[in-house]
Amino acid sequence: MKTSIVTTRALGVVALALIFALNVTPASSAQPVPECSMSMTLADWGENSSGDIDVASGQSCQIPIGIRGTVTDSAISQKPAYGKLKKINASTFEYKAKAKYKGSDTFAIKATGQGPKASGTSIITVRATIK
Structure with missing residues (x-):
C-alpha cells in the first residue's frame, strides 16, 4: 500500500516537472476569447x-x-x-471565422428579455467582416 502511494506521488511530481520543463500550458489556463470589435445599433426589447x-x-x-435589461432566453436563428x-450562455455567443476565408458572413441571434422600458423578443442580425 505504501509503495503504491509513493509511486503515485512520484509520478505526479514527474508529470508536473515535465510540464514546467517543456513550458506546456495546462488546458485549464487557456486564454479567454476576446469580445468582437463591434458596431451595433441596439433597440429596445421587442424590436x-x-x-x-x-x-x-x-x-x-x-x-x-447588449440590449439593456435582462436576457431571459436566446438561440441562433440564422x-x-x-x-x-x-451559444456560451443566454447573453453571450462566440463566433469563429472559417480558416483561410476572407470576406463577409451574416448570422442572426433571437433573444428574449426584459428591459427598463420594454420586454419581448428581438432578432439581432450580425454582419461579419472576416479579414
Whole structure:
C-alpha cells in the first residue's frame, strides 16, 4: 500500500516537472476569447437590431447581447455560412471565422428579455467582416 502511494506521488511530481520543463500550458489556463470589435445599433426589447463585427480569418470572438435589461432566453436563428456560432450562455455567443476565408458572413441571434422600458423578443442580425 505504501509503495503504491509513493509511486503515485512520484509520478505526479514527474508529470508536473515535465510540464514546467517543456513550458506546456495546462488546458485549464487557456486564454479567454476576446469580445468582437463591434458596431451595433441596439433597440429596445421587442424590436429588431443589427450590427457589424470584424474578426480575423480563423479567429474567434465573443458577442454579448447588449440590449439593456435582462436576457431571459436566446438561440441562433440564422447560422453563419463561413464560420461557426455557438451559444456560451443566454447573453453571450462566440463566433469563429472559417480558416483561410476572407470576406463577409451574416448570422442572426433571437433573444428574449426584459428591459427598463420594454420586454419581448428581438432578432439581432450580425454582419461579419472576416479579414
